[in-house]
Amino acid sequence: MHAAETTKFIRKPTNLSLDSALLKEAKVLGINVSRSAEAGIAEAVKLYKQESWQKDNANALVSSNAYVEANGLPLAKHRQF
Template sequence: MLTVNRPRSAPRRATNVSLPEDLLSEAKALHINISQAAEAGVAQAIARTRSERWLAENQEAIESSNAFVEKYGLPLAKYRMF
């Protein structure tokens, strides 16, 4: 799972979130802390989006590196112990 690095003591700000009624009822019945669950979900969405953007921004370099390895093999491969 990807995570977002941020201090645990970061200031908090109240916000309104609209959720389907049945989802909210089930979460409450299961004693799920809605704020913590929402925070975890937002943190996951941020991490996923950052990862997707990084991959898109660096796609050309990754493809170039992969092409080099395909053509010439791994650099320093002769020193690998496995």
């Protein structure tokens, strides 16, 4: 379990500018706009962190892949599948 899952989040009121037609449709459909916005922002943060990690570690990934390509997987002879 991640630490974020065990921590109670404190919500902060925030002003957002949203497409008025989209907001109206969401309300008609009974969509919780605050939770939906939060979920969208959380996904955007997650994707940004993933892309940043991949960029920061690109050289190590290339090096590791080159090693496996040249030498095979370490301990491959012990694999049972």
